[in-house]
Amino acid sequence: MTFTLPNLPYAYDALAPHMSKETLEFHHDKHHQAYVTNGNNLLKGTEFEGKSLEEIVKGSFGKNAALFNNAGQHYNHLHFWNWMKPNGGGDKLPGRLEKKITEDLGGLEKFKTDFAAAGVGQFGSGWAWLSVKNGKLEISKTANGESPLVHGATPILGVDVWEHSYYIDYRNRRPDYLKAFVDHLVNWEYVDEQFGKAV
Amino acid sequence: MSSMSRRHLMLVATGIAAAVVAPRLAFAQAAAPATPTAGNAPFILPPLTYPVTAFEPHIDAKTMEIHHDRHHAAYVANMNNFAKDTPVIGEKPLVEVLGNLNSVPDAIRTGVRNNLGGHANHTMFWQIMGPNGGKPEGDVLAAIDRDLGGLEKFQTDFNAAGGRQFGSGWVFVIVDKDGKLSIETRPNQDNPIMDGKRALMGNDVWEHAYYLTYQNRRADYLKAWWNTVNWTKVGERYAAAKAGTLAV
Ligand SMILES: [Fe+2]
Numbered sequence A: 001m002t003f004t005l006p007n008l009p010y011a012y013d014a015l016a017p018h019m020s021k022e023t024l025e026f027h028h029d030k031h032h033q034a035y036v037t038n039g040n041n042l043l044k045g046t047e048f049e050g051k052s053l054e055e056i057v058k059g060s061f062g063k064n065a066a067l068f069n070n071a072g073q074h075y076n077h078l079h080f081w082n083w084m085k086p087n088g089g090g091d092k093l094p095g096r097l098e099k100k101i102t103e104d105l106g107g108l109e110k111f112k113t114d115f116a117a118a119g120v121g122q123f124g125s126g127w128a129w130l131s132v133k134n135g136k137l138e139i140s141k142t143a144n145g146e147s148p149l150v151h152g153a154t155p156i157l158g159v160d161v162w163e164h165s166y167y168i169d170y171r172n173r174r175p176d177y178l179k180a181f182v183d184h185l186v187n188w189e190y191v192d193e194q195f196g197k198a199v
Numbered sequence B: 001m002s003s004m005s006r007r008h009l010m011l012v013a014t015g016i017a018a019a020v021v022a023p024r025l026a027f028a029q030a031a032a033p034a035t036p037t038a039g040n041a042p043f044i045l046p047p048l049t050y051p052v053t054a055f056e057p058h059i060d061a062k063t064m065e066i067h068h069d070r071h072h073a074a075y076v077a078n079m080n081n082f083a084k085d086t087p088v089i090g091e092k093p094l095v096e097v098l099g100n101l102n103s104v105p106d107a108i109r110t111g112v113r114n115n116l117g118g119h120a121n122h123t124m125f126w127q128i129m130g131p132n133g134g135k136p137e138g139d140v141l142a143a144i145d146r147d148l149g150g151l152e153k154f155q156t157d158f159n160a161a162g163g164r165q166f167g168s169g170w171v172f173v174i175v176d177k178d179g180k181l182s183i184e185t186r187p188n189q190d191n192p193i194m195d196g197k198r199a200l201m202g203n204d205v206w207e208h209a210y211y212l213t214y215q216n217r218r219a220d221y222l223k224a225w226w227n228t229v230n231w232t233k234v235g236e237r238y239a240a241a242k243a244g245t246l247a248v
C-alpha cells in the first residue's frame, strides 16, 4: 500500500481552545504530511511494499529505522486525530470499557492521573498509551515513532507528546496539555471501538 | 526570571571566559554572592550574557526566554532536587558525574542523565552563542578546514546531521584531545561526555528550540542558527579542549 493523508475528522478550529487551529494546521498539514511523503519514498523498493500499515510498522521496527520512524508516525497520527473530538473527555464512558478500566487500572480517575503521568514522564519526543496486551489494559510510554504495536500490544488510546503537539498552545507546560487532553479531548467512542477490535 | 533580576545577575556574572576554564562550573557560579539559590542547591542556572532579543529574527525573544528561564531552569531545579538526597552529585565536577553515570544510584540514574545532560548541553549552548559573533579563525578554522572539509561543507554536513536526528536531540561537533573534529548527534539530552567525548559546540534540535518561529521547518532553523554563533567563544572552547580544561 502507499500511505495517504486523510482529512481531519473535524474542522481545524473544532478543538479550540484546548488545541488550536494553528496547532492542528501545522500538525496535520505539515508534520503528518511529511511522515506520509517520506514514508512513501522510503517504502519504494523494499520488501514491505504492498503490505498493510500495521505489517510495515511491525516489520520495519529494528530493521529499517528511517522507514519505521515515518510509518510508525503515520500509524500513530492516523489514530491520534480520531482519539480526539470536540467536547470530548468527561466521565461518561461506554460501559464495557469503563468496567475494564476499573478492573485493570483502578478506575477512571486513577487512569487519568496515571496516563497523564506517563505522558509527563516520557522524556523527549514520544507518546503515552493505553493498550491491550494479553487481554488486559495497560498504560505505557514510547519514544519518537514507537507504539505498543511493536511491543506485542494493541493501542486503543494514545497522546502525542512531541513538543509540536502542544508548543504553540502550552509552550513548555506539557502537564497542562495532558490534562486538557484527558478532560476535554478524548473521543471515548473511538477508544471503545479500538478496544472492541483488540479483545 | 524577570528582566530585572536577569540584569542584576548579568552585572555579577564573572563572564563566559572564566566559566570555560573553571574546573567546577557549578561551584564557580554558586560562589557568587548574589546567586539566590546558593547554599544547599549546588546547580545554578547560568544567566544569559546577552538580552533575549539578541538573535532576532533568527531566534525570537520569546523562544529565548522560555528556553532559558523554563526549559533550562527545569533541568537545574530537578538536579537540585536529586542533590538533596544525593549530595555527591553536586559536589563532584559535572564532567565526572556525567562521565560515570554507572556510579550514580539506580533510582536517579536516568534522571541525572536527562537533567544533568540537559544542564550541560544548554550551558554550552548559551556559551557559544552571542551577538556579532564574527567568523571562525586561527586554530579552530584550521581544524575545520583539516577535519571537516572547510566551513561551507562543515555547515552543510552539520545541518544535514541535525535534520536527520529523528525526534528530540542535539547535533554536536566533537573535539578530541588532539583537537580533531567530527560531527555527531545524540538523542534527547545525552551529551558526548557520557561516552568519554567532548563537545566543542552544538545545536539544540528539540522542537522547543525553534517551534515558535519555524514550526516544522527545522532545516530553516538550522541554517539561521549560524547567525547566532560566537566564534570567539568557540575558539576559546577549542583551546580549552586541547588543554583538557573544558568544564562543560
Ligand atoms: Fe505529532
Ligand SMILES: [Fe+2]
Binding pocket: B067, B071, B122, B204, B206, B208, B209
Ligand atoms: Fe533545549
